Amino acid sequence: MVANLGFGTLLITFLVSIYGILAAYIGARRNSPALVDSARNAMLLTFPLLTITTVSIIYLLVGAHFQYQYVSEVISTSMPMSLRITALWGGQAGSLIFWSWLMSAFASAVALRKWERDREFLPWVIMVSLITLAFFLILSIFVENPFASLWQTPSGNITTGMFQPAGTSLYIPTNGNGMNPYLRHPGMIFHPPALYLGFVSFVIPYAFAIAALITGRTDDRWIRITRRWTLVAYLFLSLGLLLGARWAYDVLGWGGYWGWDAVEVSSLIPWLTGTAFLHSVMIQEKRGMLKHWNMLLIILTYDLVILGTFLTRSGLLSSVHAFAQSAIGPLFFGFIGLTLIASLSLLSRRWNELRSSVEMGSIFSREFLFLLNNLLFVLLFIVCFLGVWYPVLSEALGIVGQKIPVLSSVFNGQKVTVGPNWYKDITPFFFAGLLLLMAIAPLSAWKSSNAKTIARSIWKPFVGSLLVPVVLIVFGMRLWTALLALWLSAFAALVTLYEFWRAGWARHQARQENLPLALWHLAGKNRRRYGGYIVHLGAVMMAIGIIGIEFFQTETQKTIPQGGEISLGHYTIQFTSLSVFDTQDGRNIARAVVSVDKDGKYVGELYPRRDYYYESQQPLTIVGLRSTPEDDLYVILADWQSLSTAGATFKVYHNPLVWWLWRGMIVFILGTLIAAMPMKEAEKVQVKKAVPVTSKAYSP
Amino acid sequence: MRKSIFVIAFSLGFILLLAGVASAQQSQPTPSDDQVNAIAKQLYCPVCENTPLDVCPTTACARWRDLIRQQLAAGKTEQEIKDYFVKQYGARVLGTPPPEGINLLVYLGPLVAVVIGIYVLYRVYRSWNKTVPESNAPPSSSGLTPEQDAAQDEYIHRLEDEVRKG
Numbered sequence: 001m002v003a004n005l006g007f008g009t010l011l012i013t014f015l016v017s018i019y020g021i022l023a024a025y026i027g028a029r030r031n032s033p034a035l036v037d038s039a040r041n042a043m044l045l046t047f048p049l050l051t052i053t054t055v056s057i058i059y060l061l062v063g064a065h066f067q068y069q070y071v072s073e074v075i076s077t078s079m080p081m082s083l084r085i086t087a088l089w090g091g092q093a094g095s096l097i098f099w100s101w102l103m104s105a106f107a108s109a110v111a112l113r114k115w116e117r118d119r120e121f122l123p124w125v126i127m128v129s130l131i132t133l134a135f136f137l138i139l140s141i142f143v144e145n146p147f148a149s150l151w152q153t154p155s156g157n158i159t160t161g162m163f164q165p166a167g168t169s170l171y172i173p174t175n176g177n178g179m180n181p182y183l184r185h186p187g188m189i190f191h192p193p194a195l196y197l198g199f200v201s202f203v204i205p206y207a208f209a210i211a212a213l214i215t216g217r218t219d220d221r222w223i224r225i226t227r228r229w230t231l232v233a234y235l236f237l238s239l240g241l242l243l244g245a246r247w248a249y250d251v252l253g254w255g256g257y258w259g260w261d262a263v264e265v266s267s268l269i270p271w272l273t274g275t276a277f278l279h280s281v282m283i284q285e286k287r288g289m290l291k292h293w294n295m296l297l298i299i300l301t302y303d304l305v306i307l308g309t310f311l312t313r314s315g316l317l318s319s320v321h322a323f324a325q326s327a328i329g330p331l332f333f334g335f336i337g338l339t340l341i342a343s344l345s346l347l348s349r350r351w352n353e354l355r356s357s358v359e360m361g362s363i364f365s366r367e368f369l370f371l372l373n374n375l376l377f378v379l380l381f382i383v384c385f386l387g388v389w390y391p392v393l394s395e396a397l398g399i400v401g402q403k404i405p406v407l408s409s410v411f412n413g414q415k416v417t418v419g420p421n422w423y424k425d426i427t428p429f430f431f432a433g434l435l436l437l438m439a440i441a442p443l444s445a446w447k448s449s450n451a452k453t454i455a456r457s458i459w460k461p462f463v464g465s466l467l468v469p470v471v472l473i474v475f476g477m478r479l480w481t482a483l484l485a486l487w488l489s490a491f492a493a494l495v496t497l498y499e500f501w502r503a504g505w506a507r508h509q510a511r512q513e514n515l516p517l518a519l520w521h522l523a524g525k526n527r528r529r530y531g532g533y534i535v536h537l538g539a540v541m542m543a544i545g546i547i548g549i550e551f552f553q554t555e556t557q558k559t560i561p562q563g564g565e566i567s568l569g570h571y572t573i574q575f576t577s578l579s580v581f582d583t584q585d586g587r588n589i590a591r592a593v594v595s596v597d598k599d600g601k602y603v604g605e606l607y608p609r610r611d612y613y614y615e616s617q618q619p620l621t622i623v624g625l626r627s628t629p630e631d632d633l634y635v636i637l638a639d640w641q642s643l644s645t646a647g648a649t650f651k652v653y654h655n656p657l658v659w660w661l662w663r664g665m666i667v668f669i670l671g672t673l674i675a676a677m678p679m680k681e682a683e684k685v686q687v688k689k690a691v692p693v694t695s696k697a698y699s700p
Numbered sequence: 701m702r703k704s705i706f707v708i709a710f711s712l713g714f715i716l717l718l719a720g721v722a723s724a725q726q727s728q729p730t731p732s733d734d735q736v737n738a739i740a741k742q743l744y745c746p747v748c749e750n751t752p753l754d755v756c757p758t759t760a761c762a763r764w765r766d767l768i769r770q771q772l773a774a775g776k777t778e779q780e781i782k783d784y785f786v787k788q789y790g791a792r793v794l795g796t797p798p799p800e801g802i803n804l805l806v807y808l809g810p811l812v813a814v815v816i817g818i819y820v821l822y823r824v825y826r827s828w829n830k831t832v833p834e835s836n837a838p839p840s841s842s843g844l845t846p847e848q849d850a851a852q853d854e855y856i857h858r859l860e861d862e863v864r865k866g
Contacts, residue, residue: 378817391792558734
């Protein structure tokens with residue numbers, strides 16, 4: 001009954017979307033405001049309709065209705081209420097509905113904004129949003145239906161289907177598989193929604209870009225309208241990635257925060273192009289340049305978002321053969337191909353109108369430094385894209401190559417792994433380049449700055465930053481790559497702080513405000529600029545954490561008896577006791593108690609654990625973690641003898657500075673929040689006299 | 701007689717002692733977990749997608765680690781052990797593709813991208829410096845911006861002045 005309601009509203013939403021697409025298109029072509037308004041109402045209607053669908057699934061999950069395939073896949077009787085709700089995004093069918101629901105929420109929010117000034121965009125924004133939504137609804141209705149039931153044939157085989165196939169009876173399992181234990185961690189509960197929110201909100205700037213291309217309003221109006229949408233998308237996408245990193249650190253027991261795993265990288269990819277876009281739109285806003293490039297970047301980001309949604313949920317990356325097993329792969333690729341071709345042909349039609357007259361001074365002008373930033377982000381994107389797709393490509397090439405005798409020696413058909421070491425060999429150059437840009441670009445000015453003006457403002461933070469490697473060398477650090485990386489971080493941080501100080505001091509002098517208040521008002525005056533600088537500071541803090549773990553991580557593993565010790569660096573851990581017990585929610589827990597000494601002084605106890613989930617037959621590692629700004633001690637219970645006295649195996653990691661990574665994340669997100677907050681002051685800006693807009697130079 | 705018994709006993713004891721020393725030298729100490737992990741870190745089993753062998757918690761991977769330990773104990777080098785796994789399970793067990801044949805693509809790809817990227821940037825820079833003299837260029841493309849821009853500029857100039865004064 002509830003399933004029928006959910007599926008019914010899903011069908012109706014699909015029909016409403018199709019109607020909205022047609023009404024918007026015809027309304028725009030015939031210039032009929034009534035039809036466009038009707039399309040807008042259709043878009044608004046999708047949200048309550050999909051809310052009913054979503055609530056229906058949650059109802060089935062919470063009530064543990066195992067006759068539904070999706071429920072039996074992700075729920076088990078032992079799972080508590082909160083986890084049953086989050087099981088909505090615990091599997092593919094539910095995730096797709098969740099994606100659609102978020103999409104409809106964002107589309108409705110866009111529909112509700114004031115449209116007076118941009119009425120010509122409205123029908124096309126509706127069309128693009130609803131086409132995207134309709135695509136996901138097609139997937140849910142025809143391929144991954146969350147309301148499909150399990151049916152048993154007389155011979156005992158189980159099939160699935162929305163409606164009862166002839167000669168079968170309903171099959172109701174007594175219990176389900178339960179959610180993958182990895183997904184039961186609190187970090188994982190918020191990670192997918194944040195990521196999906198980020199994905200979904202990138203659809204909005206794309207929709208406006210397409211609307212601008214169709215209507216021929218190729219000025220930067222579309223960028224100005226969607227500036228905040230882009231920042232919201234960036235906020236959630238970053239938050240999603242960061243939560244995922246923290247989750248990996250706490251749960252996966254790899255000793256690290258990022259494994260360059262294909263699924264991780266495929267969600268990083270749209271973030272990379274999105275970050276490039278976020279910077280390059282500023283050049284268009286200020287200077288009217290790079291119009292083509294911004295269009296290209298947002299089109300690319302949109303299709304990478306769709307690709308990311310698909311890749312994170314499909315088995316394609318494990319094998320090309322997985323692709324053929326479900327209709328979902330070809331559908332996704334068809335949709336991505338179509339939207340890419342349609343968007344690019346629209347862009348080429350407007351190519352000449354997007355030309356801008358440009359002029360630029362030196363390679364130290366802000367325009368050029370932003371271009372360098374874009375180059376680095378796009379190169380990182382290409383590297384990541386290659387890394388994710390090469391294993392699939394090598395397998396596919398191998399299959400083709402084997403059929404052509406001449407090529408069979410070149411294409412051996414062996415699948416390969418592109419693991420963390422490949423990324424770690426290639427990406428550091430780009431990250432170092434980005435740190436250097438973060439140090440130089442904030443002090444540059446549009447158009448007019450050159451080596452001289454930059455040098456004049458940069459020498460103080462530059463000299464200050466040199467202190468860091470000097471001190472480190474005195475203390476005995478000899479690893480030149482780490483020294484370089486830490487110097488770059490210090491340089492970028494000092495330049496950013498110097499920018500704050502200069503502006504804050506000026507305001508403090510001019511208005512007699514105290515310094516903190518002056519800084520506060522300053523950030524309020526230009527939230528995007530200063531929010532952006534706070535993001536840079538967060539990024540530098542994260543860089544420090546990453547440098548710590550990448551250059552200086554040490555590890556050891558040993559089996560020790562009760563009372564035995566393992567030493568690593570300044571730390572010694574002693575195995576105190578181990579208990580193994582069952583819990584009521586179907587877990588077998590092995591929990592060790594170890595006491596930790598640092599330089600011979602007792603500093604506390606840690607409780608590394610291994611939970612084994614009986615239902616899904618999967619183990620989950622829970623790390624014993626001691627975190628300080630200086631370093632993290634990270635203890636994993638790797639193995640144990642069932643009689644606890646016999647001994648246990650511990651893996652111990654020493655992760656210097658990684659504390660800064662997590663604090664940096666908070667600063668990063670705060671900065672994005674500040675940048676994304678509505679800026680009322682800007683609307684009120686009164687200009688008393690005209691000032692020629694030629695430069696923002698810091699020189700007279 | 702007594703003397704000869706003593707000599708025999710002594711020589712027997714000596715031989716036993718020698719044999720003991722020799723056998724102790726033959727059976728090396730078992731390789732430590734760290735030695736095993738150093739190699740396991742670079743390997744991936746074909747089943748556990750994207751999980752390096754040294755941290756994979758499954759029993760299958762534990763067995764692979766035991767295999768590494770046995771081979772280390774048998775005196776094999778790191779390269780020999782890696783080669784053994786590649787021979788048994790294919791190149792995918794390695795964390796990075798072997799840089800040969802078609803797999804060179806994955807190493808040369810980023811390099812080619814960098815070269816193309818720098819070239820494109822150079823062309824863009826050239827084209828920017830060639831075009832319109834300053835006075836002809838529109839200051840900004842949107843209607844509202846110049847005012848906001850101007851206000852911003854003025855504000856920043858004022859800040860700058862203050863900084864110089866102070």
